[in-house]
Amino acid sequence: MSRTTEFEELRPLLFAIAYRILGSVSEAEDAVQETWLRYETSSTTPVSTKAFLSAVVTRISIDVLRSARSRREQYVGQWFPEPLVTDPYEDPARAAELADSVSTAALLLLERLSPLERAVFVLREVFGFGFPEVAAAVGRSEAACRQLAVRARRHMDAGRPRFEADRRGREELAARFFDALREGDVASLRELLAADVQMVGDSGGKAPQWGRGIFGADKVARVLTSTMPWFAQIGGSVEQEELNGQPGAIFRDRDGKVLSALTLDVLDGQIHAIRAVLNPDKLRHVGPVADGWAVYREAQQARRATD
Template sequence: MDEATEFEELRPLLFSIAYRMLGSVSEAEDAVQETWLRYDASSARPVSLKAYLATTVTRISIDVLRSARVRREAYVGTWLPEPLLDDPYEDPARAAELADSLSMAALLLLERLSPLERSVFVLREVFDFGFDDVATATGRSQAACRQLLVRARRHMHEGRPRFETDREERDELARRFFDAMARGDMAGLQSLLSADVQLVGDGGGKAPQLARAVAGAQNAARLLATVHPLMVRIGITCTPCLINGQPGAVFHDRDGNVLRTMALDVVDGQVRTVHSVINPDKLTHLGPVADAWAIDREVRRARRPSA
């Protein structure tokens, strides 16, 4: 097997590492491409290509993450990870575990970690790399990596929700949620939401967005039941699918352009958080992007006759 072919076989793993580090599809793809360019330009021919490339993509991701933190401090509104429909790294034996580490909730918890804590946690806890490889990738001793992992685990476990384990029940709840939302069934929606539910939106200042998170079942249900029937009226369609390993949907305008994604965190049989991404910069990898401002104007016009 030639090196280019072997690299392509490892690409899904490298992307999955970089995406969990960066929370960005575009930045993860760039990190993987830079990994190949560095390897192709070097004379190194390692014993383990997997370990070598994982080290390279981790170091690149750490550098990107350090600079990204400065940009995210100036981000307009709430920052959410770029939605991912499919994790290219497939491991059937650990599918559920990998899906949980990919969720919006998990990625937002990872944001609280330092770049080194994040890299150690992703490599060791998610992808089960040995401490020797983790130490090489991060440039720290194995003892230091163990300490970093202890701190990272503590932060992650303190805030990590208990995701619904029965996938069929979770998916059925999501089906009922999107059906009630399209029909404007406020009571039906409220029955599916936890009392402390939060509706969080990310427009990045480039699309209509919530000024702040909407909290509470009644407030969230009222907003969803009011707005989405109007969106259906002007031709917006909702396609249920997995978003970051959790139930969600992609919304398209009448021309098939991507308007937004919505991902649900389901905990204890109820929707705990709704993450909605409408920032067009974060949707381009899903296809042509709709003009969210024009859609907002149409929704407002559609609302006037019933006002």
């Protein structure tokens, strides 16, 4: 088997590792490409190609994350991971771990870990690598990796997000939510929202959003239903989509360009969090990106015309 063929077979796994460490589709893709360049020019033949490439992409991702941390500390407003439309890696034996680890809430929780803790947690807890492989990947002893894993697991367990276990139930609730949103049905929306629901956006200062967030079922329902009629009037559309393993939607302008990607945290038959990525820099991998400010101004003009 050629190196190219071996690498392409492992590409989904390598991307999945890098994305969970970095929380960025674009950075994960770059890390995978850099892994290929290093593999292509390497003169050694590894005993296990999977272990070798996983180690290389992990080290690259750790380096990228360390430099990204300073940028994220200076980020304007709330930082969310880039939305993932499709996770290319599948492993039925670890389906639950893979699904949980890619959710927006879990990725935000991973942000609290150090780069080494995050890498060890991802390799060990999510993908099931043995400690010898983890140690080789992060350049630490097995004993040190066990300690890192314990600390990471403790942090993750303390704040681990809970989601509706019934996948079909989540999808049905999301469908009702988006139907009520399109229809501007405040009462129906309010019934689907937890009393302490929060709606927060990540625009990076490059698109309009709801300040620091909207909190409470009444406020969230009213803000959403007051916005949607004008969005629909100027040709905007809402496409229900699974994002980061969660129910969500992609909002597009009249030309089909992407305005935002929204995910819903569902638990006990209610929506507890609504998170929207509006930063155009984080949406380019989804498709051509709209000018959020232009759409906002057009919607405001349509609203004033009917006042």
